[in-house]
Amino acid sequence: MAILSINNLTFRYKNKFVFDNFNLEVERGSWVTIAGPNGAGKTTLVKILAGLEKSYADITIFNKPLNKKNMYDIRREIGFVFDNPDNFFACETVEDELAFSLENLGVFPNTIKKKIKDVAKILKLDDLLKENPCDLSGGEKQKVALATALMLEPRILVLDEALLMIDVKERDEILKTLKEYNKQKRVTILSFTHNLEEAIYSDRLIILNKGVITIDGAFPEVFSEERVMRKIGLEVPFAIELSEKLKVYNIIDHMELDLERLVSLIWK
Amino acid sequence: MNSKYPFFKYVTGESKIHLMNSKMKIIWFLITLLAIILINDYVSLLLFSLFLTFVMGFTKIDFLAYLSNALSVWVMYLFVFVIVFLITLNINLAIISGIKLLLIVTLFLILTFTTSLSEIAWGFECTFIKLKKIKVPVSKISLRIAMDIKFIATLFEESKSIRKSMAYRGVPYKKYGIASFKRMIVPVISISYKTSRRMVKVMRLRFYGNSKRTNYHENKVTSFDKWLVTIPVLLIYFVIWLGWC
Numbered sequence: 001m002a003i004l005s006i007n008n009l010t011f012r013y014k015n016k017f018v019f020d021n022f023n024l025e026v027e028r029g030s031w032v033t034i035a036g037p038n039g040a041g042k043t044t045l046v047k048i049l050a051g052l053e054k055s056y057a058d059i060t061i062f063n064k065p066l067n068k069k070n071m072y073d074i075r076r077e078i079g080f081v082f083d084n085p086d087n088f089f090a091c092e093t094v095e096d097e098l099a100f101s102l103e104n105l106g107v108f109p110n111t112i113k114k115k116i117k118d119v120a121k122i123l124k125l126d127d128l129l130k131e132n133p134c135d136l137s138g139g140e141k142q143k144v145a146l147a148t149a150l151m152l153e154p155r156i157l158v159l160d161e162a163l164l165m166i167d168v169k170e171r172d173e174i175l176k177t178l179k180e181y182n183k184q185k186r187v188t189i190l191s192f193t194h195n196l197e198e199a200i201y202s203d204r205l206i207i208l209n210k211g212v213i214t215i216d217g218a219f220p221e222v223f224s225e226e227r228v229m230r231k232i233g234l235e236v237p238f239a240i241e242l243s244e245k246l247k248v249y250n251i252i253d254h255m256e257l258d259l260e261r262l263v264s265l266i267w268k
Numbered sequence: 269m270n271s272k273y274p275f276f277k278y279v280t281g282e283s284k285i286h287l288m289n290s291k292m293k294i295i296w297f298l299i300t301l302l303a304i305i306l307i308n309d310y311v312s313l314l315l316f317s318l319f320l321t322f323v324m325g326f327t328k329i330d331f332l333a334y335l336s337n338a339l340s341v342w343v344m345y346l347f348v349f350v351i352v353f354l355i356t357l358n359i360n361l362a363i364i365s366g367i368k369l370l371l372i373v374t375l376f377l378i379l380t381f382t383t384s385l386s387e388i389a390w391g392f393e394c395t396f397i398k399l400k401k402i403k404v405p406v407s408k409i410s411l412r413i414a415m416d417i418k419f420i421a422t423l424f425e426e427s428k429s430i431r432k433s434m435a436y437r438g439v440p441y442k443k444y445g446i447a448s449f450k451r452m453i454v455p456v457i458s459i460s461y462k463t464s465r466r467m468v469k470v471m472r473l474r475f476y477g478n479s480k481r482t483n484y485h486e487n488k489v490t491s492f493d494k495w496l497v498t499i500p501v502l503l504i505y506f507v508i509w510l511g512w513c
Contacts, residue, residue: 050473052473075473075475076475080473087470088470090386090467090470090476091384091385092278092280092385093278093280095484096384096485101474103482104476104481105475105478106480106481106482107482108482109482109486113484130280131280132278132280
């Protein structure tokens, strides 16, 4: 069942069409990665979903049309993490930042305290709670932004280049945590990125180029269209590329997304 | 400006002033502000200066942070001094006005160094909550006030980064001066406009304005809070009594 559906989306920016008759459906509990180069329309789509940009479209989220009347109810079940977390900090300590949305929603302080403890543990933010989020490193800021979204226990988590500034090791850990979160709580994840390595835990990969869906398929089969990806300027992850070649020579029999597992497969 | 303690920016801490109940802190702030605006003699100024120094001590924030930040806007004090003198031709009144502005800036520094944005907004909201009955949008106004205070900090930070980026491009780095001001005014206005629009969006996205809002940091009213609010009231009585005598 679709938790989110966009029909006939048309959006213009300074007389230039970003989306013209764009359609998308996302299943409940799935992890969908929408990848594309700069200018593909990823951030615009996120802003439209957040109600920050007006568009002509028939958008339904949780079976409710996305309009002014339903906006508040819909928003409280979606966690947004934007590419530039600095722009979305409203408080002067990480702890306040995590509490802010829940305070506004009228959640009791004791419940907020417990949630902060849990989320800080998941994302290893315990030592940063008293720090000013604006004074943190890029990666730490993105973790705080992600934690802020998780505090809401959203039914949909929208990530807009949300792991861009996090180093590779930590990014992989966060992706694994998000996958568990996605499986256990059936949270739908909608991840917008230009880095295909962030798509390794996705169920579905959509390649967006100039507002048009170029490729849409299950992961990792979709990488058979590697050439198209390269043509629009997307870098195919090394593990995928190597797997493809090893498959040709019958060294392995399936695509391996995790580099470490791929190494052990070759070693065997 | 002190780089460790930027102008009007919250400094984390566990001091008695930091842990004050938000509503009591705003009431204290408003009473003290009103008193400073109303006083008009050197004795009262001295009394309130001593009182603010006493409060600064309780914040456990470096005294130099207050001093350097308060003195960084010396042009404003000079401006007020000159304007009042030109209008009234009374040198005493001009000096008093300049000092009053210095005390007001210090008072704002105490509030902003020890209170986070959300607490300021919450404190104002709790103080004026009764006005909601006559349909005054208290939440919106409180947030507006808190944003404006935070906005001053943003303006200072932005102007600093603009000056730096100009220096990187080879524009001579002048701390003060008309030429430097002229170069900065357009980017500062443009960035400020963008920042204010962004903040409104952020607040909307983060559900601000809900009437059922709670406060995570709801500190209980302590006897210290009560005393701190009482002292400026007593000082006002004392000043009035002095005037009668």
